[in-house]
Amino acid sequence: MTNNVLLDIKKLRVDFLGVPTVRDVDFKIFKKETLGIIGESGSGKTTIARAIMRILSEDGTISPDSSAIYYGLGDREVDMFKLSLTEYSRLIRWKETSMVFQSALSSLNPTLRVKDHFVETAKAHGLSNPSKIMERTWELLEAVKLDPDRVLRMFTVELSGGMKQRIVIALSLLLNPKIVILDEPTTALDVLTQRAILDLLKKLHETFKLTYVLITHDIALIADLANRVIVIYAGKIIEEGSVEDIFYNPLHPYTKLLLEAVPKLGEFDRLPKPIPGVSIDYMNLPSGCSFHPRCPYASNICMVKEPSLINIEKNRRVACHIYTGLWKK
């Protein structure tokens, strides 16, 4: 099993100004898989990504108990959270893991040209040979199906949404990372462009032998791209499994409601069912299971004791009292 594991995250806990948000998250990332992380806005998925990339804002702190053991550096194992920021930048940042941001549309510096973005990233990691940098940049831009001749000289304001997304994807591959975190890669795009980007992502996954961590609230995207899924609610993992397990046999009530909320093709007689209740306030979390106020199956035990994540089968986990034997109707 350890042969295949690329990144092993244990007991990840992030506090913002003292308020815990992401709590006790642990999961593994296997080589060459596409792990989907699904959850609603504010559930903590972007926080997990930023914690791994060590770009949390100044208000966020990673607990010292958390660890993220990375196995991709040959025979060394390194805890990414324990490295100093300089060490992290030297060893891991952008070389082993890179990220495509949620707002690719505003990820680029408006006063720099596209070319400058590539050159500065390369230079920041020690590559100084201008022709080599240009070669690599051309290779990447062609891989994302952009015309380097045209695009390199442009400023951000001249680019369309789809072009910006491709550039940001190209930038993420500059140093040949092993893990690419994709945070809502298609949310802000129109449907046709979404399709094109999706196909591109699949191709790149093959060509560059990448491992994707796909963060989104869009279930269809998960169904299309991911092979394994983690469901996050209120900063905790509440279900994990293969994409088929999650879709055809969801265990947690939240997952079930999530799937039911999405209308399916051909279903004309049923209105979409939104999930009732309000969104998460980390300063006033509900007692017991954080989902119980909105859960149609909530029982007395759910209001009192928080369910822990238990292993149902291999790589299949769920955090719900229905499966702990303590649940009564």
Place this chain on the structure above:
Amino acid sequence: MSPTRTSSMYDAIRRLFLFFFKIFWRRKKAFTGFIILLVVYVIPAILAIAGLVPKLPPAKAGWENMYAPPSLNDFPWYIFGTDFTGRPLLLCLIWGIPSALAIAFLAGLFTIGIGLIIGLSAGYIGGLWDSIAGIIMDVALCIPSIFLALIFAAVLPTDLKRNPFIIAAILSITAWAWLARSARAQVLSLKKKDVILVAKAMGFRTWKIIFDDVMRYLMPFIFMSLIMSTVSAISGYFGIAFLGLFPVDVTNWSIQLSQAMSYLGALGLIRGGKAQLGFWLPTIMMILIQVALVNISEIVEELFNPVLRVRLLGEIEKKK
């Protein structure tokens, strides 16, 4: 602010006072601005006008009477010594407050008055008047207010310049343009939204529409404009008075400063040292009121800027 409809006006006023008190408590720095303004300027001015402060004694000739050192004579008027005419310095300074305050606030009122009238009318009436007003505004924006005020102070005859209204008018001669432009932009954006058309159809009178909607958005601009134009009016007034262009007397702080400066300049710091009180006290009077006003403008900004206001109100809520 939270004026909910209460049955009694008294209740509303009481709530307003309580609200302000809570704000001051949270932001003691701004509190100091108000306190300085009140204690050092407003209260002495009121006392002076009410006649509770003795009139200035006649000048005393003689070298020893110029910038005489502080003494306990006739307490408290000689605690800062005398000025260059032998009169008690503190008294001269206090008598300068009412005119300074009056001119400053008059200039501020002129600025926002003219600014609002021209801006709102230009936006609302539109057409030819808007084009004319537009040109006037752009011209006024190119000409620095103090500059034109300087020219006018040089050209106008002395008896006209004794009138505080004229002085205030000169000082605000192009200062109104910025507010006018903002007011006009606000009315125009409102017009685009057809709000005015709908309200008219519903039977509201147009002035009411303008006042309710436009004013709500303009309030922050108006307050800031009032305070900042008062600040620049004070600075302009004393600057021009320093050059001797306004008919002023020993109660004017600028004149006191200018005389003390000549004295120090002629005799040097050591021999002329006793004039230092006469130099610094007027200076402090001029600077302190600006500091107080700038301070108040910061708290006004905090009240009106939605981002900052939410934070402030949040802190007040938490205290409860």
Place this chain on the structure above:
Amino acid sequence: MTRKYYLLRKIYRWSLLKWYVNRVIYSVVAWFFAIAFTFALIRLSPGDPATILFSSFRAQGYSIEDAKRMVQMYIGVLPEEPVWYSILKFYVNMFRGDLGVSINWRIPVTKLIGMMLPWSIFYAAWSLAWAIIIGVILGLLMAYYRHITILNSTLRVVFSVLRSIPAWLLAVILHIYLAIGYRIFPPSGAYPAGVQPGLSLSFIGAVLWHYTLPVIVLVLTAFPGWALGMMAMAVSVLHEDYVVYAKARGISSKRILTSYVAKNSILPIYTQIAPTLATLLVGTVWIESRFVLPGIGSLLATAIGVRDYSLMIGCYVVVITAIVFGNLLTDLTYGFIDPRARISEEV
């Protein structure tokens, strides 16, 4: 596809030209009215220079004809003319290069201004450059280190005091104490008596030394505004997504401060240069007279002191022209600074 592209480019260039021309015409109109308006107000006011001069010449014993001729020579207008006629005459004369004759010195106004203006331009520009450099760097640092509360609160106090002291007052204070009292700086003049004007190093050095304290005065008045503005901009830029993205890619703090924060904060600051220059120019009236420096400010101050009306109006015209020109220049060149403004016209 490329043919259409070139056609579009041609159209864009033409409309851009139209916008440039439009802007220039607009400025000229504003300038015209600014001067005409002031001129008219002065002529219509009870303190009308033409009438006053006429009366004073008559009082000195000149005949009506002679007095009229002299008023004509000095100011260029006659007391009994209608105002609009005076304004037109004034403009005609101005374009012929004639701004009247100084009553005090009996030299043509244009000659006087020509001698003095370069000094003021040097003074204002030199001070502005220092104010911007210090203000911008300080603003950037204040933004980047905004968590160090001691630094921030002390600077805020300093700034609010500096904002409350008018330039002329600061000049008085510093002059009395540092130049006359403690003799650290030279009290007057642009250069000491013995030095020959010319392009020699010693002359330039002497001038710069003599201007040090005046420059300090102007810089102290101007830099807080720049620092606060820059800090506000930089703080908002620091929270932008592209800065976080740059950090994610491993871009160094130095490069972030320069190519990301500074480059994106500068754009609105560029528009502040012209207005600040205008304020500085106006401030020179007091400061140049205090420090006895040559320049249009001290010229205007002297003119005011002796009621030299032709010189006053001449100085006023020059300063207004400089301000309008500065604003126009900013508008026209903004496109070169901000690629977004330039390109969105095209797109």
